[in-house]
Amino acid sequence: MKFKKHVFICTNQKDAPKKSCGTEHGLALVEAFKQELTQRGLQKEIRAQRTGCLDACAFGPTLVVYPEGTYYGNVQLNDVSEIVESHLVNDQPVERLKLDF
């Protein structure tokens, strides 16, 4: 396993009026995760990156954390620190944001 945790954040953009993660700050989330991981010196073991559609558009902005396959929905910029600290560092998923897949 190249990375201890690998976070894929949807930045897909669909034409209005369809909701999509890309129009809902998906790319800003990618940057926020990268910044948080770099600040903590974790960027070599934990990777966050943009991805295409995760097939959960209605719950966007969405992301998935592997290897466990945990999906999160309606993720806001101020949720990033909590996801990093609780889930990525301490293996405790953030229950209030988890999608029931």
Next chain:
Amino acid sequence: MKFKKHVFICTNQKDAPKKSCGTEHGLALVEAFKQELTQRGLQKEIRAQRTGCLDACAFGPTLVVYPEGTYYGNVQLNDVSEIVESHLVNDQPVERLKLDF
């Protein structure tokens, strides 16, 4: 786990002369995987999608299969059927294409 297997294929494009998966048929690979999975009726349980840089540019085109976190490099269009059949369906990674991460 929303998907039994989740394949992330790099389609990142860098300016020449840097090698990158996007310029090396990354997007064509995404389409080939999607087509193969649909033909086999597996598109609900196995997902293949584009993603950003997987941090393995030198080995591109690259992809990673989760939940196991297996990286593949130098993947060609005529490798897609074998990866689907051997790894995604039968859980036998394709050793000749695996990256040693």
